[in-house]
Amino acid sequence: MLETFDKVEIQLKVNGKPYSASVEPRLLLVELLREEFNLTGTHVGCDTTYCGACTVLMNGASVKSCTMFAVQADRAEILTVEGLEKDGGLHPIQKAFGQSYGLQCGYCTPGLMLSTYQLVAENREPGDSDIRKAIAGNTCRCTGYQNIFKAIRLAAQNMRGA
Amino acid sequence: MLAQIGDDAKLLAGGQSLIPLMKLRLANPSHLIDLNFVPEAAYIKEDGNSLRFGALTRHAAIEKSTVATRIPMIHDCAAGIADVQIRNRGTIGGSLAEADPSGDWAAVLLTQKTEIHCLSPRGERMVPLGDFITDAYTTVLGHDELVREVVVKSPEKGSGGAYLAFKRSAPVYPTASAAVHLEMEADLCKDASIVLGCVGLVPVKATQAERELRGKKIDDKTVNSVMEAVRAAVDPQSDMRGSAEYKRTLAVGLVKRTIAVAVRRARGERVEVSHIYA
Numbered sequence: 001m002l003e004t005f006d007k008v009e010i011q012l013k014v015n016g017k018p019y020s021a022s023v024e025p026r027l028l029l030v031e032l033l034r035e036e037f038n039l040t041g042t043h044v045g046c047d048t049t050y051c052g053a054c055t056v057l058m059n060g061a062s063v064k065s066c067t068m069f070a071v072q073a074d075r076a077e078i079l080t081v082e083g084l085e086k087d088g089g090l091h092p093i094q095k096a097f098g099q100s101y102g103l104q105c106g107y108c109t110p111g112l113m114l115s116t117y118q119l120v121a122e123n124r125e126p127g128d129s130d131i132r133k134a135i136a137g138n139t140c141r142c143t144g145y146q147n148i149f150k151a152i153r154l155a156a157q158n159m160r161g162a
Numbered sequence: 163m164l165a166q167i168g169d170d171a172k173l174l175a176g177g178q179s180l181i182p183l184m185k186l187r188l189a190n191p192s193h194l195i196d197l198n199f200v201p202e203a204a205y206i207k208e209d210g211n212s213l214r215f216g217a218l219t220r221h222a223a224i225e226k227s228t229v230a231t232r233i234p235m236i237h238d239c240a241a242g243i244a245d246v247q248i249r250n251r252g253t254i255g256g257s258l259a260e261a262d263p264s265g266d267w268a269a270v271l272l273t274q275k276t277e278i279h280c281l282s283p284r285g286e287r288m289v290p291l292g293d294f295i296t297d298a299y300t301t302v303l304g305h306d307e308l309v310r311e312v313v314v315k316s317p318e319k320g321s322g323g324a325y326l327a328f329k330r331s332a333p334v335y336p337t338a339s340a341a342v343h344l345e346m347e348a349d350l351c352k353d354a355s356i357v358l359g360c361v362g363l364v365p366v367k368a369t370q371a372e373r374e375l376r377g378k379k380i381d382d383k384t385v386n387s388v389m390e391a392v393r394a395a396v397d398p399q400s401d402m403r404g405s406a407e408y409k410r411t412l413a414v415g416l417v418k419r420t421i422a423v424a425v426r427r428a429r430g431e432r433v434e435v436s437h438i439y440a
Contacts, residue, residue: 025194049182050333052247061222061250067181068251072198115246136332137245 010074014039015083023070029063030054032070033080041081041110045139052138055111056080062118064137079117081110093117093155102151104142112138116152124160126152165283167193169305174198175218175256178248203310204253206230211316217255217309225249232316234427235323235341239270242325242437245332255309261295261364264335268295269359270325272367273343275315282307298363321345322428326420327359327437328412330403336360336437337403340392340416344375346428351375356388358413360403361396368395371417380425388421389414 007022014037021036033039033056045053047066054066057079084091093113096102103109112135119126119134126134131152140148164171170192174180183189197203203218206227213230224230224240231237243249243257243266257267258278268291276291282304294301303309317323327339339359345352354375356368371391378384398409426433 047185049178049248052245052333055247062247063251064247067178067248069177069181069194069196072177072196118246134246137247 008071008074010071012073012075013077015078015080021070025069025071027070028066029056029058029068029070029073029078030065032073033065033078039080039082043107043110045107045111050139051108052111052115052135053108055114055138057114057118060118060121062115079114081113084113084117092158093120093151096155096158097148097151100147100151100154102143102148108138108140108142112140112148116155119152120156120159124156126156163195164308165306167195171195171305173259173308175259176220176248176252177256178244178252179256179260179262197308203255208232213314213316215254215312215314217259217311218253219255221249221252221254221257222246224254233274233314233323234433235270235273235325235343236314238325238435239266239327242266242327244334248333254312258291258294258312259301259303259309261297261299261301262335263298263363263365264339264360266325266327266336266339266359269339269357269365270341271312271314272357272365273323273341273355274317277313278309279311279313280307281310286310292367295364317343318345320347320428322424322426324420324423324427324433324435326416326423326435328416329437329439331439335403338398338409338412338416340413340420342417342420342424344380344421344424344428346425349379351378351380351384356392356417358392358396358417361398361409361413366396368392368417370395380421385418385421389418392417 005024008025009022011020030044033042043053045051049064049067054064055062056065058076084094093116115135115138123130172191172194174194174196203216205216206229207214208229221240221243254267257265271291278289278294280287323343325341327336329336338361341357343355354372356371358366371388374387374391393414396410396413398406400406423433423435
């Protein structure tokens with residue numbers, strides 16, 4: 001028999017918009033985003049804290065949303081892939097992934113773009129070893145990473161110009 | 163709260179080990195008490211001759227701290243644990259309290275004079291790290307007790323240390339790791355501390371290998387005897403990360419490389435190292 005738990009009221013900001021929810025304490029953050037808020041751009045890859053497909057930013061720091069409880073995001077600001085575009089236009093990181101063919105099946109891409117977001121926020125001119133370190137927690141099974149590297153270099157370059 | 167709820171309750175720090183263990187049903191706590199809403203528990207302070215880390219200090223905060231680089235092997239460790247996302251959540255106190263035989267912090271900090279300050283309703287007590295971990299996944303912490311602070315004494319002038327871990331990919335635990343701290347006087351090694359991770363139920367202090375270094379010039383002959391002593395000291399298990407023999411060979415190779423970095427740092431050179439992976 002499944003145990004039930006008292007629900008907890010939480011309030012948080014996702015992509016700049018206020019959300020509130022009533023959740024069981026065992027609910028994972030990624031389940032809150034996907035199943036309660038319908039923000040299905042954040043993916044569940046391995047569900048074992050390995051692949052990084054579920055990466056989102058919480059208060060500016062990248063986290064694996066499958067390895068946090070939703071109640072831990074109470075009062076937090078979350079950024080998901082849906083929050084990257086602005087006024088209907090793609091974010092420079094999204095454009096760079098498209099232009100550089102930095103994806104094939106696209107499953108890992110939202111997580112990679114958010115890891116890129118944190119990298120570029122901290123380091124406007126990342127070198128190859130910085131990029132390697134920044135995306136070490138994001139697994140891609142299609143590309144072999146070469147075009148992802150190109151995309152991240154291009155994104156950083158375009159964002160310096162912007 | 164822990165005292166009230168009973169010993170089925172667990173403390174949740176960064177959760178980067180506990181939550182995956184719960185998903186696998188290897189941990190099944192009746193209650194979790196989330197410590198993350200106690201911001202005062204995350205800090206890095208320089209205090210006379212010591213560095214003091216609040217238990218909830220994230221690996222990423224230590225990696226980025228200029229204060230923490232005073233002990234370079236602490237930076238080696240913090241910058242190489244798992245990946246960016248896990249370092250943004252995982253904490254030094256949580257890692258030590260979990261006492262995973264493959265954890266990074268215990269191996270590193272056992273080469274230093276490290277004190278664990280524990281807090282319970284009975285008050286605070288200090289436990290040297292060497293006495294804190296008693297077995298795999300087991301510490302002296304009572305069920306109503308937590309790690310409040312980790313205090314590391316600054317090493318002597320003229321000393322150098324380094325930490326190297328080998329892992330199969332970024333997010334996983336290392337296959338083997340080596341922490342070496344050397345106190346040097348010109349070419350002579352005055353004192354040495356060598357601890358190996360992932361190759362026993364608790365981090366292995368290689369006392370015979372340390373003896374091989376004391377009072378010696380660090381040349382090929384000395385390093386070879388240290389490597390032989392390390393080979394004899396470690397007792398790894400064969401598992402999915404590699405066979406026992408593979409891990410033994412890996413530990414021996416890592417010690418050689420780590421000594422080389424420690425010697426250079428003792429001379430005052432700046433050397434950047436971190437975890438190694440394929």
